[in-house]
Amino acid sequence: MFESVGSLAAGPWVYAVVAVSVLLDVFLPVLPSGVLVITAATAAAAGSGAATGRVPHEVPDILALILCAATASVLGDLVAYRLAWRGGERLDRAIARSRRLTSAQQRLGDALARGGGALVVLARFAPAGRSVVSFCAGAAHRRARDFVPWSALAGLSWAVYSVALGYYGAQWLGATWLATGVSVAALFGAGAAAGYVMRRQPAS
Numbered sequence: 001m002f003e004s005v006g007s008l009a010a011g012p013w014v015y016a017v018v019a020v021s022v023l024l025d026v027f028l029p030v031l032p033s034g035v036l037v038i039t040a041a042t043a044a045a046a047g048s049g050a051a052t053g054r055v056p057h058e059v060p061d062i063l064a065l066i067l068c069a070a071t072a073s074v075l076g077d078l079v080a081y082r083l084a085w086r087g088g089e090r091l092d093r094a095i096a097r098s099r100r101l102t103s104a105q106q107r108l109g110d111a112l113a114r115g116g117g118a119l120v121v122l123a124r125f126a127p128a129g130r131s132v133v134s135f136c137a138g139a140a141h142r143r144a145r146d147f148v149p150w151s152a153l154a155g156l157s158w159a160v161y162s163v164a165l166g167y168y169g170a171q172w173l174g175a176t177w178l179a180t181g182v183s184v185a186a187l188f189g190a191g192a193a194a195g196y197v198m199r200r201q202p203a204s
Contacts (some may be wrong), residue, residue: 014040015064015068019071020072023075023076023079025076025078026079026131027076029131034162034187037069037162038169038180039180040065041164041170042166044167044171045166045171066159066163069155069159070156070159070160073151074155076130077155078151084134089138117147120147122152125190126194127159127195130154134151161187161190162187165187
């Protein structure tokens, strides 16, 4: 049933769709970028014969998908960061009106000031967490050299995790819609866990 979807991995336009979705979901968190990445990885596994236990012939496609998703994630973060940096007083007032955004900005600032950015990585998995962190880092005028490396690590970690879910889900469950559904559920589960951990962290 999934064989027709396996042909998706053969077209370079798939990477463009994934890249645009991942880049824009920092502004529109409702975009199903994670679902697209998982589906593309499952399709690549189907096209490579991974689900049948044979040695995959299209591993570079998987690597290209990871690179595409991670790069788009970092670029989206940077665009949001720069827009927030230039947002001025209007954005500052918007953040000040939200206790959640103010708390997130404070925690992020403390984390970056200590030379640690685990919060940036964690937020990449949480629903809308990437948006909050990117905009707050820019609005607070955090240095790019403190934010960008962690953004890159967050994007790469999220991309590897998402692609691995789709690829190995196809290996273990077969290249079917069931495999995609289970992989998407695992992605949402990681997001829920990340959101819970972020909420449990006390503001300084």
